[in-house]
Amino acid sequence: MRFSILGPVTVHDDARAVPVGGARLRALLVLLLLDPGRTVGTERLIGGIWGDDAPGGAGNALQALVSRLRRLLGDSVPVVADATGYRLVAAPGQVDLWEFEALVERGRAARAAGDPREAVRALETALALWTGPALADVADLDGVRSVLVRLAELRRTAAEDRLAAQLDLGRHAEALPDIEALAAEQPLGERPVRLLMRALAGCGRQADALAAYDALRRRLAEEFGADPATETRDLHLRLLRGELDPAAAPAHQLRG
Known part of the structure; x- marks a missing residue:
C-alpha cells in the first residue's frame, strides 16, 4: 500500500x-x-x-x-x-513524504561529500514526488494548516539544494531560469540571491551578479536596517576577485 x-x-x-x-x-x-x-x-x-x-x-x-x-x-x-x-x-517506502525526506538527506550528504552529480539525481527524484501543493484537498482543516508551512519550506529548500548542485556541476545556464524565478519569489531571501550571483557569474554576466547583490543589500537596509549576512558578503567579495569563475576553484567548494 x-x-x-x-x-x-x-x-x-x-x-x-x-x-x-x-x-x-x-x-x-x-x-x-x-x-x-x-x-x-x-x-x-x-x-x-x-x-x-x-x-x-x-x-x-x-x-x-x-x-x-x-x-x-x-x-x-x-x-x-x-x-x-x-x-x-x-x-518508509510506503509514504511519499518519508521517501522525500530520505532522498533529500541523501542528496545533501552527496553534495557535502563532493559528489554534486549524485546530489542532483537524488534531489530531482525527491522533487518529482510532489504532484502539487501538499495536502491540497484537506488544507483547510485545523490540524493540517500548521504543517503546510513546514512542508512548503521542505520543498523550497530541496529545490535550492538541487539548483546549488547544478551550479557545482557548471550547469549555470540550465539552472538560471529557475534561480531567477526563486529569487523573484523571495526578494529578501539571501540564499536565492547567492545562487543567482553564482549562476550569473558562471554565465559570464559579472555585472548582473554584482547588481543582484546591490539590490539585495538595498532591500535589506530598507526593510530591516540590516546588511547581508557574512556568507553573502563573502560571496560578493569572491565575485569581485573573480573567484566565482568555475575554473578558479573546485565547484563543490562554492557554497550556495
Whole structure:
C-alpha cells in the first residue's frame, strides 16, 4: 500500500486507488502519516480533525473514525492504539513524504561529500514526488494548516539544494531560469540571491551578479536596517576577485 500527501491525499494498493471517503477520515490518516511510527495523542487528533467543533463524546467519535480507517487499510498497514493515542505502522517506502525526506538527506550528504552529480539525481527524484501543493484537498482543516508551512519550506529548500548542485556541476545556464524565478519569489531571501550571483557569474554576466547583490543589500537596509549576512558578503567579495569563475576553484567548494 502506498500513501501520497505531497499533493492531494491518495492511497494506492498496488495499481488500485483506494478511496478515502470524507474529509475527517482523510484528516485522521494525514495526522498519523505526518508522525511516522510515533503515537499521535488523542487530544491532538481530536483537535486536528474537529478543531473547535469537537462533538460531545469526541473520544468515541475518534474511535469510530479509527475503526473506519482500519477497515480501509486492512492488515497490511495496522493502526495501533496505546494508552495515549494511535500510530500508523508503515514502512518508509510506503509514504511519499518519508521517501522525500530520505532522498533529500541523501542528496545533501552527496553534495557535502563532493559528489554534486549524485546530489542532483537524488534531489530531482525527491522533487518529482510532489504532484502539487501538499495536502491540497484537506488544507483547510485545523490540524493540517500548521504543517503546510513546514512542508512548503521542505520543498523550497530541496529545490535550492538541487539548483546549488547544478551550479557545482557548471550547469549555470540550465539552472538560471529557475534561480531567477526563486529569487523573484523571495526578494529578501539571501540564499536565492547567492545562487543567482553564482549562476550569473558562471554565465559570464559579472555585472548582473554584482547588481543582484546591490539590490539585495538595498532591500535589506530598507526593510530591516540590516546588511547581508557574512556568507553573502563573502560571496560578493569572491565575485569581485573573480573567484566565482568555475575554473578558479573546485565547484563543490562554492557554497550556495
